[in-house]
Amino acid sequence: MTEPVGEKGYAGDVTPEQAALWMASGEAVVVDIRSDAEREWVGYVPGAVAVPWKQWPGMVPNPAFDDGIRAAGEGKQKLVLLCRSGVRSIAAAKRATDLGFEAYNILEGFEGNADDQGHRGTIGGWRKRGLPWKQN
Numbered sequence: 001m002t003e004p005v006g007e008k009g010y011a012g013d014v015t016p017e018q019a020a021l022w023m024a025s026g027e028a029v030v031v032d033i034r035s036d037a038e039r040e041w042v043g044y045v046p047g048a049v050a051v052p053w054k055q056w057p058g059m060v061p062n063p064a065f066d067d068g069i070r071a072a073g074e075g076k077q078k079l080v081l082l083c084r085s086g087v088r089s090i091a092a093a094k095r096a097t098d099l100g101f102e103a104y105n106i107l108e109g110f111e112g113n114a115d116d117q118g119h120r121g122t123i124g125g126w127r128k129r130g131l132p133w134k135q136n
Helices: 016-025 036-042 065-073 088-098
Strands: 012-014 028-032 078-082 102-106
Touching (some): 012 016, 016 028, 016 078, 016 102, 028 065, 065 078, 065 088, 088 102
Parallel strands (some): 012 102, 078 102
């Protein structure tokens, strides 16, 4: 397993489109680090592995995160980490890198940044870019 760690402490940032291409080709695993509640209510990426970084209520750290990352990354060259807006996934990518994986942050996350009215899902993000997703 290669471990290119840049100045950021993880392999780097990729666009949602790049992450989707890597996932489709089998080159990488998308790891959705959002809470179970976020995935259930907002939507999820089919085929992504769910390994919450923090859990609701209280957004407390997930004590099983390391084990989940190890399981998700077993036999895979790259992990691309997805959160709501591309912020929590930076910390998670750093941790996955510490565990020995080639880990990337997905820019914009699933919902993108908030617009002028404070709404997500209108500016960037996996969902807004028309990439595969589902909602329960």
